Amino acid sequence: MATPEDIINSELESPSVFRNKGILFPDYIPKRLLHREDKIRELTIAFKDIINDPGNSSIRVVIWGRTGTGKTATTKSFGQGFKGITNNRGIKTEYIHINCHRQRTLYLLTLEIANILKLPIPVRGLSSQEVFKVIHDYLDKRNMYIIVTLDEFDYLVNTSPQEDVYFLVRLYDEISAAVKRISYIFVVRDLSTINSLDKSIKDHILRNIIEFKPYSSTELYDILQDRVREAFNENAVLDDAVKFVADMNGFDKGGSGNARLSIETLQLAGEIADREKSLLVTLDHVKLANSKLNQEASVIFDEIGDLELHSLLLIKSVSNLSKRFRDEAFSMGKVEEEYQQICKDIGEEPRRHTQVYEYVRRLKLMGIFNTQQSGRGTRGRTTLISLSVPLSQEFDDYITKQIRGKLNTKYT
């Protein structure tokens, strides 16, 4: 009988389809960004004045597009490339990429900028505005420029006080500076986030807008093949397997156009092949990987098709809140508030509280909502509601489509 050590050794020695799996991980930035060359060009044109006329203006660009369309990868690649080239031309530039979901407040993101610049900031006592001033003085002293990307800017807009967003965006109205050293790239999933801002803020950012469209199947095919060459052994992935993933996800073929999901499917297919001790990743492996990734969602999708309008509106409410706040669970009160707002927007009479509670209970029984009691806080216990499937653009689109369908049949 084999000992655990024997089993471990034999598994460790068994061959793998992967040459370098890390190349498939979500934070890996590939050397080339196929089908985003024009976006890098557009960004260069927008930021050209940092080289041609440094300090004269603070440049602002908004990038928007669905999840997995390469916004993060492209801004990071552009930023690093632009920094290298400007520095070679004798203009000191730093690129700073901030994820607003990770650095959740103006204060935290300001500290992060200081941190990346290796600028010591006293732990206590300074406001965000003061830290910004310290940063600016430091840049002045070194005759330096920074491009700050605020990734997932939607999150900051939806969770921070308007005056914080206002301060960031209208920086040069708030701090006086002869030379403008800070420029921004705002990355959002949804342009309506920016449109929801106060006009005075909006006008400051909406001049340069770059849209990242979801990828088509041929674009995804090229992107995937490029990764396959580096991540897998030569000829380990069959061409029709790659084609299948590209077709499933291509926007033109009804998919979400999401490169991350496509790469994840290939990675899982490779892991399945390894488990089966297969030296090839075949069509069956990608099909299995694809259905595993979609399984949970598809069961729920089926059930949702049968729901009546107000249950759908409640799902939409939780989905909206999850998108806006990136949190998972929301109090009954908050969900009801969002639900009432949606009802108002579409001219529907909202159901009463007891009825809403009943819908929530049923959605929970169907496995669409999870509910739990909050801990005992100052305001007492409340029911927290979350979606039981990971929130995706497809899910949200599907709910919206179902709601539209119900409204159409109701009024025709």
Ligand SMILES: Nc1ncnc2c1ncn2[C@@H]1O[C@H](COP(=O)(O)OP(=O)(O)OP(=O)(O)O)[C@@H](O)[C@H]1O
């Ligand atoms: N054109 C491309 N070429 C190669 N890889 C790409 C390309 N576009 C996206 N990817 C890869 O797909 C994954 C998702 O891309 P990225 O994180 O940049 O998307 P995103 O638009 O920022 O998504 P989110 O809105 O969810 O943050 C990453 O692994 C990235 O390297």
